[in-house]
Amino acid sequence: MQTVDIGQAANDGSGDWLRDAFNKINQNFSEVYASLAFTAGGLAKLLVWQTLQIYEVGQLVSHGDGIWRCTVRHGSGSFDDDLAAGKWMRVATLPQGLPGIDGNTILYDSGPPNDDIGKNGDLYFDVTAITIYGPKSVTWPSGMRLPAPSYGGTSATSLAIGTGSRVFATQEHLAYQNGARVRATSQSDPTKWMEGVAAYAGVTLTLDVDKVNGAGTFADWNLNLAGEPGKDGLNGQMSGPIASDDGEIVLFSGTDGATVKRAAGSGMVQVSDGVFGLATPGSDFVKPDTPSAFSKQQSYTLEALTDGTTINWDVSGAQKAKVTLGGNRTMNAVTNAVEGTTYLLWVIQDGTGSRTLSWTTTGSGSFDFGADGVPVLTTAANKADQLAFEALSIGGVLKLRYAGIRRGYS
Numbered sequence: 001m002q003t004v005d006i007g008q009a010a011n012d013g014s015g016d017w018l019r020d021a022f023n024k025i026n027q028n029f030s031e032v033y034a035s036l037a038f039t040a041g042g043l044a045k046l047l048v049w050q051t052l053q054i055y056e057v058g059q060l061v062s063h064g065d066g067i068w069r070c071t072v073r074h075g076s077g078s079f080d081d082d083l084a085a086g087k088w089m090r091v092a093t094l095p096q097g098l099p100g101i102d103g104n105t106i107l108y109d110s111g112p113p114n115d116d117i118g119k120n121g122d123l124y125f126d127v128t129a130i131t132i133y134g135p136k137s138v139t140w141p142s143g144m145r146l147p148a149p150s151y152g153g154t155s156a157t158s159l160a161i162g163t164g165s166r167v168f169a170t171q172e173h174l175a176y177q178n179g180a181r182v183r184a185t186s187q188s189d190p191t192k193w194m195e196g197v198a199a200y201a202g203v204t205l206t207l208d209v210d211k212v213n214g215a216g217t218f219a220d221w222n223l224n225l226a227g228e229p230g231k232d233g234l235n236g237q238m239s240g241p242i243a244s245d246d247g248e249i250v251l252f253s254g255t256d257g258a259t260v261k262r263a264a265g266s267g268m269v270q271v272s273d274g275v276f277g278l279a280t281p282g283s284d285f286v287k288p289d290t291p292s293a294f295s296k297q298q299s300y301t302l303e304a305l306t307d308g309t310t311i312n313w314d315v316s317g318a319q320k321a322k323v324t325l326g327g328n329r330t331m332n333a334v335t336n337a338v339e340g341t342t343y344l345l346w347v348i349q350d351g352t353g354s355r356t357l358s359w360t361t362t363g364s365g366s367f368d369f370g371a372d373g374v375p376v377l378t379t380a381a382n383k384a385d386q387l388a389f390e391a392l393s394i395g396g397v398l399k400l401r402y403a404g405i406r407r408g409y410s
Helices: 018-035 079-084
Strands: 046-048 060-063 066-070 088-093 106-109 123-126 131-133 164-169 181-186 193-201 204-213 221-225 250-252 260-262 269-272 275-278 302-304 320-325 329-331 342-349 357-359 384-394 397-409
Touching (some): 079 088, 181 204
Parallel strands (some): 046 060, 106 123, 302 320, 320 342, 329 357
Antiparallel strands (some): 066 088, 123 131, 181 221, 193 204, 269 275, 384 397
16 A cells, blocks of 8 residues: 655645655555455445454454455454454455644642743643632633532631621622621530521622620621521420339329329320320220220131141131141141130142142040041032031140031032
8 A cells, every 4th residue: 555645734845746655555456456355345444443243254344543345254252362362354455544733731830920930822720829810821711610609617706705797707609698697606615696688799798697695796707698597485394293213104184284193003004195194904905804895806817727638727917717728738736826716627629629638636636536537528520518626635735626528518
């Protein structure tokens, strides 16, 4: 490939003559055409090389400073690895453009800039004053302080704590708005302060002080936003028992809002319209040793047991249960039975029917069918039987004692 010499500047006579330049260009095209691949549709298209692509022989890609022709059909991985493996052949080298013009610079130092540094268009940052200057145009323009307005601020103005107008000399560019509430606190004694509605302009903050704490004259003020004062509370003291027990409930006595008393009695507490009182067992709450009348039905949840070769029954959460037999099964001993409790079990045949159920009869939680023996279950498909048991300990062994069966529900 030949390079056209364009000279150093337009029409300076140092480059190639026009005819020579076009001869070089024509010869370059001839070399390129000689190395390019053609397809049935004409000249192969130039693509940008990408990884994880399938490239066919003759495809052209641009990559880096060159144009490359595929010599071996392959899936691309790393271009350098594929090139080293002979899968690509360079067909042209892309020329580099002329160097661009240098860009502008951001200079920085402590203090403002002198006019003898930097060039036109540059910026300068004063790291001490946090101020930026520029862009430069022969000389540096005035700087602009960067931080956004913020609260805070200090004042060395000597002022006595008191209500009324107080004028503080402080910093400029603070964020206080007219009407904001501001507190001025002595840095040497933070318990000494005064606050009020502020007016702020330039380097002056004026407080219309309406709240103070402490007394004295100070010249070391810290300025900060203050919240609006809350409403004044009721004056007075609470009166009541002279002693109390830990955890006692205290109730108001009377209607004056200032006298308290101990809660009388003991038992379950209820609240009605904000007033505490003792609840009545049997009507307000259920108490085991007190009869209770229910106005709504009460029931146990009917739990479904998991069918399997062996069936487990934890009666603590399934006093009433059901199981659908999908085959001949064995019922394991139950767990967590409580003596004196009645348990119900529905045994349901599946759509096939004739399923049998064997029972574990030894050990704690097992089943005891007494002299009647194990009942015969209904065998018809989709029929159900209900078995009743009572938990009873005999000879120190707690078992579910069989109490009866009802058969043939459908």
